Amino acid sequence: MKVLEIKNVHKIYNSSEVKVHAVNDISLDFEKGEFAAIVGPSGSGKTTLLNMIGGLDTPTEGEIMVDNTNLARLKSSALIDFRMRNIGFVFQSYNLIPVLTAKENVEFIMSLQKWNKKEKDDRTFELLKAVGLEDRVNSRPSKLSGGQQQRVAVARALASKPKFVLADEPTANLDSKSTETLLDIMEELNKEEGITFIFSTHDARVVKKARRVITVEDGKVISDERKK
């Protein structure tokens, strides 16, 4: 089942003097449950592509369909709501809300969606247990290590049971051990919950774990390999 279709997408930045073709005619499909990595050198267009997939940026040309919905057709407020319900985000620098505890950070999106307290508590406990932080529920981000913060960010991304999770360089700020733990957790959640994970990364350890590796260069897909 396709959760994401990218059809002939272009992204052109027009500055006063130069025209930058950041994404150049990319077409990709993602099935439910994929664990894919988009790789490529800096400036190759990975982050721009990821931003467009996440509805944070709009393509100059082409279509991005999430669960048969064309993101370009959604109005600003509807797009934000659509993102909240269908797309999970994991950022390079964790980006947790510093004044909230781990539990409150995970609950945040569920609260925005007005889940009832029991549903929220159950889901939060389930996710924090899954990322191995059930004993740190009341810790604020400042009291957690980088790896632990990124695990909370993964739990938050999965909170509303999205169609897929976009992770932009999720391991860039982590040491080897934390990276290993995080990737194992994400892989397990991918298998257990059947949620598609799409990474943008430079990290060879992520590439090794990924079951599909898409290589981008100069805004174009130069290879799309699926591992067996």
Next chain:
Amino acid sequence: MIWKTAWKNVWRNKVRSLVVIISITIGIFGGVFAVAVMNGAIEQKVDAALNEEISHIHVNDPAFRDNYDIQLTIPDAGQVLSTIKEIPGVAAVCSRTVITGMANTATKSAGVQIIGIDPETEKEVLQLHETCIPGTGDFFESESRYQLAYIGEALAKELNIIRYRIDESVLDSLAAREVSAEVLEELAAFSGKRFKSEKSFKKEVKAVLSMKEQQEYGAAIKEEAWSFRARSKMTLTFMDKDQMQTGAVFRIAGIYNISNGMYEMGQILVKNEDLMKLTGLAGNEYHQMIIRLNDLESTKEVSDSLKGKLSGLEVMNWKEIQPQLAMMTDMITKFYAIFMVIILAALAFGIVNTMLMVVLERTKELGMLTAIGMNKKRVFKMIMLESVFLSLVGGVTGIIISKTLISATARKGINFTSYVEGFEAMGYPSHIYPLISTSFFVTVTVLIIITGILSSIYPALKALKLDPAEALRTE
């Protein structure tokens, strides 16, 4: 969750938030306390005017107030008095004769209004008798073979009926009041001296005392050096009913002290019977009826009723007699609100500045929140709540401090004796009891919330303009 996050965000940068909160606290405290002092002074002024000077309603000939013509008495005063007493809401009524004339002593004279009263019924309507300075008389209580007059302190000073002296007994009294030895030594140089006027007394005492000594002991020296000779006399001259010049010697039946220096200067009370004898007015000829009501709120209703029943006479309620008092009572709440709005507007700039810094510092976080699903409405709400919480914490603290200080000072009052002359010249008391209604605190709280909301609009709009992808790239 947004409420909780906004509240926690307020305490994210404690020092910055506390600076804003303290400035709001000081602003609100200053504003509320100043309003309480102004309000206390005005309430006292209105109370004093109604209880000691004018009461609630006056009835007289329509032309009488133009020039106080002695001929313009109330026709069939007995019937009018009965009619007034029958009106529901009337608590008491007294009849007065009012003429203009001159008050003279051996050295001075002054233009005055001479008011003939019946002391017993007068007491039921006005409380001027309660303001009699102890030791100066008894408001016509004791029998006397002389004609008596009850005069104001300002007039007594003007006519040199009150004088100032320094002698051994004054110095002893001052020593008992712990006036310093140095000051007593300076004052001893005046021992045995009598000063003709307050002005000359002040001038000479000020010349020998430092500013600090004047501030510390001035009030005590003035009180102890104050001198009045019992049964002092003065001559009142005026025109009688036949427009012939007449007059008589009156002894002082007491000196009243109220907060209105102008009134003290111009109004002399004498007995109706004495004034009628001198002017040739008959026993039932009165110029004015002064009415006291059971309830101030019924003023308009009763005066309208009287206007209907006493055609041919002028019926004026206190708001018509002293429109400036009416304006004060009617406008003052609006004035206080404007005063607080100005203070809050100044504070709002501080809040706007703080919230702009908040938005700037949290650009990345706001980008993340928008990315994960916080729509514009929710982002706006979060920024607005932070601003309102910041304002409310400061505002409510300011209100609590004001309320505490108002309660503390409301019992003993605040003494502005050093400025007594200035206050009394304007008709205000120099000892003020701060007073404020609970509804004012509610108004201020609402204004604080509105300030918080308005202050958040510009920073929140800045936050809404952030592009999430761009905001997430900021460091």
